[in-house]
Amino acid sequence: GAGVSQSPRYKVAKRGQDVALRCDPISGHVSLFWYQQALGQGPEFLTYFQNEAQLDKSGLPSDRFFAERPEGSVSTLKIQRTQQEDSAVYLCASSLVWAAKTLAYEQYFGPGTRLTVT
Amino acid sequence: SQQGEEDPQALSIQEGENATMNCSYKTSINNLQWYRQNSGRGLVHLILIRSNEREKHSGRLRVTLDTSKKSSSLLITASRAADTASYFCATGLLRSNAGGTSYGKLTFGQGTILTVHP
Numbered sequence: 001g002a003g004v005s006q007s008p009r010y011k012v013a014k015r016g017q018d019v020a021l022r023c024d025p026i027s028g029h030v031s032l033f034w035y036q037q038a039l040g041q042g043p044e045f046l047t048y049f050q051n052e053a054q055l056d057k058s059g060l061p062s063d064r065f066f067a068e069r070p071e072g073s074v075s076t077l078k079i080q081r082t083q084q085e086d087s088a089v090y091l092c093a094s095s096l097v098w099a100a101k102t103l104a105y106e107q108y109f110g111p112g113t114r115l116t117v118t
Numbered sequence: 119s120q121q122g123e124e125d126p127q128a129l130s131i132q133e134g135e136n137a138t139m140n141c142s143y144k145t146s147i148n149n150l151q152w153y154r155q156n157s158g159r160g161l162v163h164l165i166l167i168r169s170n171e172r173e174k175h176s177g178r179l180r181v182t183l184d185t186s187k188k189s190s191s192l193l194i195t196a197s198r199a200a201d202t203a204s205y206f207c208a209t210g211l212l213r214s215n216a217g218g219t220s221y222g223k224l225t226f227g228q229g230t231i232l233t234v235h236p
Contacts, residue, residue: 031221042122042226043161044208056223064207091161098222101212104149106163109225 004110006092012116013082021077021113025094026034033107034067035091043091048055049075050097061086082117089114122207122227130233137194139230141207142187149222150183150190152187156203162169166210199236204229 005024013019025032030051035043036059045059051072061068064083069075079086093107125140141150152164167174167183167190175180180193194201208224215221 031133035226040228042208042228045223045225048221048223050219050221053219055217055219055221056213065154080182093161095222098210098212099220101148104166104168104210104222106151106166108163109161 004092004094004108006090006110006113008113010114010116015083015117016081018078018080019082019115021079021090021092021115023075023077023092023094024091025073025075025092026108027073028096029094029108030072030097031095031105031107033071033093033095034075034077034092036097037063037089037091037112038090046077046090061065079115082115084117087117109111122124122209122225124205124207124227124230126230127209127228128231129195130235133197133199133234135194135197135234137197137201137232137234139192139205139207139232141190141192141227143157143189143190143207143227145209146211147185147188147209148212150181150191151208152179152181152190153206153208153226154203155206155229160208164205194232197232197234199234202234203230204231206230 032049034046037043048056049069064080089112092110094107153162206229208226
């Protein structure tokens, strides 16, 4: 079946604008993650959903960042009043739920949305 | 914050040679995963090794894990030009939120840039 898809692939925003980034996970994947990847760095965790519940939002940099997954499938990451430091690639990943120490699953990543704030 | 530190930051080899990348981490883990990222295919899972395993193989890949030294290595044998990419280790840990729901969380390193010359 189809992999994780993200849209738009590229977004240019003027400083102060609001943006919305969309993620379509693999069908049946309960877990959904958002990451921020700066140039030359590894992905940094932003937030995690299990179905529609946001279980961890410890990585969101500020209250300008907001994520939702209202029906437990598609997710949207919204950034309000964008700043230049928000420029990065935003990655979405989905996986089967991993709820026991010896039972772990790989994450499947989308192509990312490259956000440039000017 | 990123837990994994990868070494070297960049590696340049000839086709046919072996490539070894190392990853060190600071806290306890349940598993360690390696991912590859290139512009063509995005971030792709390569291999997962659990904390009670010491070595794992998959095709031309060999991963070792030493939990006493908090380190892992990824060996790619008989490298090909198509192996050119950034390689990331990611430590996996089972977490619980305030409501007691368990979920797996990955923390990525900064990556090793591998260049394989034809």
